[in-house]
Amino acid sequence: MAIFKIVHTTKYHYNWPIKESINEIRLFPHHFENQDVLQDELFITNNPEVDFSKDYYGNRVGNFNMLETHSQMTIETRMIVRVNHSLKIPEIDFTSVQDLEKEKQKSILLLRLGYPEVIQKQSEIDAIIAEINCENKSIIEIAQQCNSYIYDHFTYTKGITNIATTIDEILDIRKGVCQDFAHILLQLLRTIGIPARYVSGYICPNKKGMRGEGATHAWVEFFTPNQGWLGLDPTNNIWTMENHVKLAVGRNFNDCTPVKGTFKGLARQTLSVSVAIGYEDGSKFEEINDVKLQEIPFEAQEQINYIEQLQQQQ
Missing domain, CATH: 3.10.620.30 (C8orf32 fold)
Structure with missing residues (x-):
């Protein structure tokens, strides 16, 4: 049995202000036979209202909107999870x-x-x-x-x-x-x-x-x-x-994407994900990763380049 304290932080940065960000998150640990969720908290920039539901596969899903103009957004989940995999290797099973x-x-x-x-x-x-x-x-x-x-x-x-x-x-x-x-x-x-x-x-x-x-x-x-x-x-x-x-x-x-969404505006976005894991003995491990995102459509790229050129000329 092991107990982990996990803090998962997702940070979006936009080089130009955007608005009407609509988001769907799956950042909530599962309750299942060998895993108990002892604590689960969610914190989002500007504290928007979050609607919770379950999807086809039983995952807990959160949906929220940030309608006001913003240049960054942080989503943080804090969880305490107890895992007890008594069976690490399956039993001998001859089913075909x-x-x-x-x-x-x-x-x-x-x-x-x-x-x-x-x-x-x-x-x-x-x-x-x-x-x-x-x-x-x-x-x-x-x-x-x-x-x-x-x-x-x-x-x-x-x-x-x-x-x-x-x-x-x-x-x-x-x-x-x-x-x-x-x-x-x-x-x-x-x-x-x-x-x-x-x-x-x-x-x-x-x-x-x-x-x-x-x-x-x-x-x-x-x-x-x-x-x-x-x-x-x-x-x-x-x-x-x-x-x-x-x-x-x-x-x-696609069915398990931690955070997915869309927004209005032309901007380059960057995404970093930090996961900090704490143990029962007080030790802690943390790693930060810059996530490689899909390339934005060519037409939007051209418009952003044009806006940036105008800014440089001013």
Whole structure:
């Protein structure tokens, strides 16, 4: 069992004032069998009213607007979470992919999470599956071998992908970070016929050291008839442990995006995310990351460049 105090701070900066910012956030830790949320607080610039609801996957969602003009926005969540993964490695389970068919026929959710994305490089996914050789293997063995394949054949590299990077692009460069590896694992499992979901959250640092520690992290959960949802972390080639704190689940990153929104105005925006993790012994770990955002449309870029040129001439 482990108790973590986590402070997640998201900061947006705009080089020109913007207005009517409309936002949707999924920054609230899950209550589930092995995770208890002891405290959960939310703080937002100018203290707007937040409407809460649950989405299709059971995630708690907050929606708020900032109509007044502003040049920055900070969203901070503070949480205390107790994690107790008594089972770090699943039990020996010989259920096969064929055993999943009855389960999928009984659940629209499992059917939805069992369809792979339509991509151009599906033949490369098929080739990986052929290399792994799934015949006469259990669901758990197949999933673990897919997880290991990604760890062995894809390089963990920061700064070369962003939230819009596609599965085709990841397959092309064979590099990326946790969310990229999660998307590849999802495509492999779903192509085989195993329902799987994307998980967003944190991986809290330990003495051994793991990729993605101290920042927002992503991994995959797949469904088995006997043991339910089981978590695999392809970035570290491990089963999820008490270091993994879960925020949201969904079909892919878009369903679990911590913060998404839009605004009125022409401005360049920058985003930084800070995650501070406190432990029961009083120690603390903090990491700040500048997030690589999608490029703004060409037309908007041209207008911003023109405005900046006018400012320089004054």
